[in-house]
Amino acid sequence: MIADYLKFVWSGLQKRKLRSWLTILGILIGVTAVIALISLGNGMNAAIGELFSGIGNDKIFVSPGGMFMGPTGEMLTSAKIDDHDRELIENVRGVEQVIGLVTRQAKIKFGEQTKYASVVAAPTDSDTVKLLDSISFYKVGEGRQIKNGDRFKADIGFNLARDMFDKEVQLSDNIDIEGQMFQVVGIQEKSGSPIHDNMVRIPIDTGRELFGIPDEYSMFIVKVKEGSDPAVVAENIKETMRDDRNLDAGKEDFSVELTANVISGVGTILSVVQIALIGIASISIIVGGIGIMNTTYTSVTERTKEIGILKAVGAQNRDIVIIFLIEAGILGLVGGALGVALGTVLAKAVELAAANLGADILKAALSPGLIIGSLVFSFGVGALSGVLPALKAAKMNIVEAISRV
Amino acid sequence: MLEPVIELKNVWKIYEMDKVKVTALEDVSLKIYKGDFICIIGPSGSGKSTLMHIMGTLDRPTKGKMILNNKDISSYSESELAQVRGKEIGFVFQQFNLIPTLTASENVELPMIFQNIPGDERKKKAKDLLNQVGLSHRMEHLPNEMSGGERQRVAIARALANDPLVVFADEPTGNLDSKTGKEIMLLLSHLSEKHGKTLVIVTHDSDLAEGIDKKIRIKDGRIVEVTRDGKTEVTR
Ligand SMILES: Nc1ncnc2c1ncn2[C@@H]1O[C@H](COP(=O)(O)OP(=O)(O)OP(=O)(O)O)[C@@H](O)[C@H]1O
Ligand SMILES: [Mg+2]
Numbered sequence: 001m002i003a004d005y006l007k008f009v010w011s012g013l014q015k016r017k018l019r020s021w022l023t024i025l026g027i028l029i030g031v032t033a034v035i036a037l038i039s040l041g042n043g044m045n046a047a048i049g050e051l052f053s054g055i056g057n058d059k060i061f062v063s064p065g066g067m068f069m070g071p072t073g074e075m076l077t078s079a080k081i082d083d084h085d086r087e088l089i090e091n092v093r094g095v096e097q098v099i100g101l102v103t104r105q106a107k108i109k110f111g112e113q114t115k116y117a118s119v120v121a122a123p124t125d126s127d128t129v130k131l132l133d134s135i136s137f138y139k140v141g142e143g144r145q146i147k148n149g150d151r152f153k154a155d156i157g158f159n160l161a162r163d164m165f166d167k168e169v170q171l172s173d174n175i176d177i178e179g180q181m182f183q184v185v186g187i188q189e190k191s192g193s194p195i196h197d198n199m200v201r202i203p204i205d206t207g208r209e210l211f212g213i214p215d216e217y218s219m220f221i222v223k224v225k226e227g228s229d230p231a232v233v234a235e236n237i238k239e240t241m242r243d244d245r246n247l248d249a250g251k252e253d254f255s256v257e258l259t260a261n262v263i264s265g266v267g268t269i270l271s272v273v274q275i276a277l278i279g280i281a282s283i284s285i286i287v288g289g290i291g292i293m294n295t296t297y298t299s300v301t302e303r304t305k306e307i308g309i310l311k312a313v314g315a316q317n318r319d320i321v322i323i324f325l326i327e328a329g330i331l332g333l334v335g336g337a338l339g340v341a342l343g344t345v346l347a348k349a350v351e352l353a354a355a356n357l358g359a360d361i362l363k364a365a366l367s368p369g370l371i372i373g374s375l376v377f378s379f380g381v382g383a384l385s386g387v388l389p390a391l392k393a394a395k396m397n398i399v400e401a402i403s404r405v
Numbered sequence: 406m407l408e409p410v411i412e413l414k415n416v417w418k419i420y421e422m423d424k425v426k427v428t429a430l431e432d433v434s435l436k437i438y439k440g441d442f443i444c445i446i447g448p449s450g451s452g453k454s455t456l457m458h459i460m461g462t463l464d465r466p467t468k469g470k471m472i473l474n475n476k477d478i479s480s481y482s483e484s485e486l487a488q489v490r491g492k493e494i495g496f497v498f499q500q501f502n503l504i505p506t507l508t509a510s511e512n513v514e515l516p517m518i519f520q521n522i523p524g525d526e527r528k529k530k531a532k533d534l535l536n537q538v539g540l541s542h543r544m545e546h547l548p549n550e551m552s553g554g555e556r557q558r559v560a561i562a563r564a565l566a567n568d569p570l571v572v573f574a575d576e577p578t579g580n581l582d583s584k585t586g587k588e589i590m591l592l593l594s595h596l597s598e599k600h601g602k603t604l605v606i607v608t609h610d611s612d613l614a615e616g617i618d619k620k621i622r623i624k625d626g627r628i629v630e631v632t633r634d635g636k637t638e639v640t641r
Contacts (some may be wrong), residue, residue: 004518011506309502312463312515313563314491316484398463402502 002096002326005319009327012303023295024335026288027381029372031339033281035366036346041274043351048191048270052259054191060222060234061257062089064243068181079253082215088244089220092236094228099128100217102207108200109176110165117160118199119177121207124148131223138201143171143186150203154185159197177202178210194357230258285378288335289385296328296389307393308401317394324390325383332382336375343374408568409436410603411460416469418455418626429455430466437571437603442594444614445607448622451496452637453607454575456623460605461573462490474570495564495602497574501556503542503548509535509559510544534562538592554585561593562578563608571603578613587614 013020021064081100082219089098102121107114122128124146133145146153161169161184174181182202191197208214222237224230231323238256242249300307307320347364354362407590418430423440435585437443437460445453458464459471462478470479476487495516496502503512513531522530535544538558557577564572574593579588589615597604606617614620622630631638 001518001522003515004524007511008504008507015506079481305502306504310515310519311487312461312490312496312502314487314519314567316487316519318484319519399458402463402498405500 002322005323005326005330006330009323012079012136012299013327013330016299019295019298020331020369023291023331024288024338026284026291027335027378028288028339028342030283030285030288030341031336031378032355033284034278034374035340035343035370036364036372037274037277037281037352038363039343039347039364039366040350040369041270042370045270046278046365047363050192055259057259058224058226058230059135059259060230060237061259062220062222062225062237062254063218064254064256073306076201079218081220081254081288082217085241085244085254086217086220089222089237092233092240094225094233094236095222095338097127099123099129099131099221100204101219101221102204102211102213102216103218104211104213105352106178106200106211108160108164110169110173111167113165115135115164117164118195119207120199120201121203121204121211122146124150124203131221132254135221139189139191142191143184145186146201146203151206152180152182152202152218153185153200154182154200155188156184156201157188157197157199158190160200161187161193164198177198177221180210196307218229236256285381289332289381292328292331292382293385293389295331296324296386297392299327300324300389300393303393304396304401305404307396308398308404311396311398313400320394320396321390324393325386328386328389329379329383332385333375333379335382336378340371340374407438409472410439410441410474411435411437412470412472413460413466414470414472416459416466416471418452418459418464419467420595429626430459433469433623433626433628435621435628435631437605439570439603440601441619442597442604442617443606443619443621443622444617445605445623446611446614447571447609449609451609451623452626453609454624455626457573457575457605457607460571461494461496462486465498487519491516492567493570495569495572497557497560497564497565497572497577499576499579501548501553501560501580503556503559503563505548508545508547509540509551509562512548512559513562514565518565530566531562534565537596538562541561552585553581554589557581557585557589558592561596561618562591565596565600565602568600569602569604572603573607575607576609577606578608578610 062081062085064081083100086098086100089095099122102214104119104120105116108117122132125148129145130148137144140155141158143155145155154177156169156175169175169184171184171187173184175184177200188196222233224233234256238252241254242252245253247253310320343366345368349361351364413433413435415430416430418434420427420429432489433456445456447453455464459466462473466479470477473489473493478486481489504515507515510528510531513534514527517527517530532541532544535541538561540555540558540562543551543555548559551559572593577579577593578589581589592603593606596602608614617636619627620632
């Protein structure tokens with residue numbers, strides 16, 4: 001039965017090829033965008049989760065300001081954290097170790113080229129080096145990490161060494177950071193995080209002099225003692241700092257985050273962006289649906305006589321409705337199917353382009369659910385758009401319809 | 406006494422358009438018996454098509470009763486009517502009225518689809534019917550690849566597809582040259598007789614009505630004369 005309707009519908013669509021193709025464009029574009037956005041967004045979330053899991057769940061991040069801006073992001077706040085806070089935190093129960101980092105965006109010159117990169121000024125004592133070593137972002141591939149006694153030495157990220165400048169930066173090369181020459185003593189392993197792979201690490205004392213920051217920190221990385229619950233420790237740190245600063249709960253001018261929160265925080269920001277973009281793409285799908293409705297109305301008008309004939313040979317109103325719902329649904333479905341294909345290609349293209357730019361954490365994640373969901377949704381939008389035209393078709397007076405020339 | 410296949414009782418059809426009333430049928434009563442070969446004749450605008458549409462369940466009377474096969478179908482719902490129409494009635498129109506995007510064989514299959522007849526059975530029946538109308542070589546052709554006479558043959562095959570009680574033909578030769586028209590008339594009467602169908606032909610052409618055993622003449626929406634085998638039964 002449905003197969004027979006399909007034949008009738010398909011033969012009609014074939015006859016109006018150009019119009020049918022134009023009609024599916026709206027849905028096609030919308031679904032393309034949605035598929036690309038969702039698969040890239042999901043891929044990004046997965047990648048970020050994986051990246052941060054390399055930090056380990058026993059870490060707590062303390063930074064100035066009410067909002068966490070990312071491990072090496074700049075803080076838009078006048079609030080500060082300094083050695084006094086570091087000592088406070090070190091004395092909180094369950095804290096094993098606190099590292100203070102200073103991070104700045106800085107001008108890096110190599111050869112004739114000048115670029116901007118994140119510079120992380122980190123302590124060089126063996127405890128700090130050991131802790132940073134345990135974090136997947138800071139694994140040295142070639143050479144060594146900066147160590148005690150180093151002054152104008154740096155270890156640099158993988159992509160910064162390989163791709164940032166026309167000439168590759170080699171071990172023992174000198175790079176110019178904010179007018180000061182540093183010798184490269186180590187090149188990090190590729191971490192997959194674009195931020196860390198394009199970063200320079202220098203000793204903290206040198207960094208303080210260079211940037212003119214005598215006592216503040218950009219962030220603390222806190223390691224929690226084995227057996228302590230990071231969530232409880234984080235809460236204790238918060239309370240201690242709040243008391244010290246005479247602040248009410250909820251009014252903190254600093255933030256204390258668990259690794260897990262950082263992941264979900266980044267995830268939330270991504271989802272919001274993703275939802276906004278998908279919302280825009282959905283408008284295209286709605287416009288596509290209106291296009292289908294319009295085309296189906298035209299088709300109903302053009303096929304008036306045929307509708308009369310179908311009724312004359314025994315088609316019930318129900319059959320007529322189904323036929324035009326199928327017609328509209330197919331327009332949606334074909335648009336959706338092409339959209340899925342095109343969206344997949346687009347997502348893969350973005351993935352490749354991003355990888356070329358060094359951001360190879362971006363992987364398109366296409367699930368069967370996403371594909372099937374898109375197809376069902378497209379068919380649904382099409383069929384829904386066909387409801388009014390289909391009802392119009394079914395209500396047609398047979399004698400009038402059949403008397404059309 | 407024979408039971409009528411179709412019986413109209415005091416049927417009126419009045420079209421109302423912007424205050425103007427057109428009475429297309431005025432108090433029409435008639436009986437059509439199984440196996441009848443009837444010709445409805447009358448001048449243009451006399452209400453022949455309207456009468457056929459009501460008898461063929463394509464339209465409802467404004468007043469009066471329409472009885473098909475002993476059932477009063479005046480009160481049937483739309484979908485009940487559609488079922489009865491699909492099963493018991495076949496149409497041949499002046500304009501052929503084939504679906505242009507479907508082949509000859511698919512057009513013949515169409516009425517069977519709505520009776521839920523399985524695909525292979527439909528194909529067999531369509532092939533057989535197209536064979537009977539002499540079109541076995543045109544099965545896979547689209548209507549616009551066929552001559553008018555060939556198209557009307559497809560329409561005849563389609564009208565017979567569900568083995569209906571009655572076949573209605575509204576000016577079936579109106580779009581054909583006289584030679585082809587005669588062939589189509591012959592084919593229609595021959596097939597109806599062979600399959601024992603009741604056949605109602607509408608025409609305003611008295612020549613075509615020659616030799617048809619029963620004639621209903623209408624004028625201004627009223628039956629003015631009924632003739633059977635040359636004998637006039639009713640006159641007004
Ligand atoms: N939908 C309609 N609305 C208004 N008037 C109509 C409608 N259909 C038919 N009529 C009128 O009803 C009358 C009978 O029309 P009908 O088509 O039955 O005539 P006919 O005998 O078939 O004519 P012809 O030989 O030209 O086909 C005519 O006066 C016609 O104008
Ligand atoms: Mg007529």
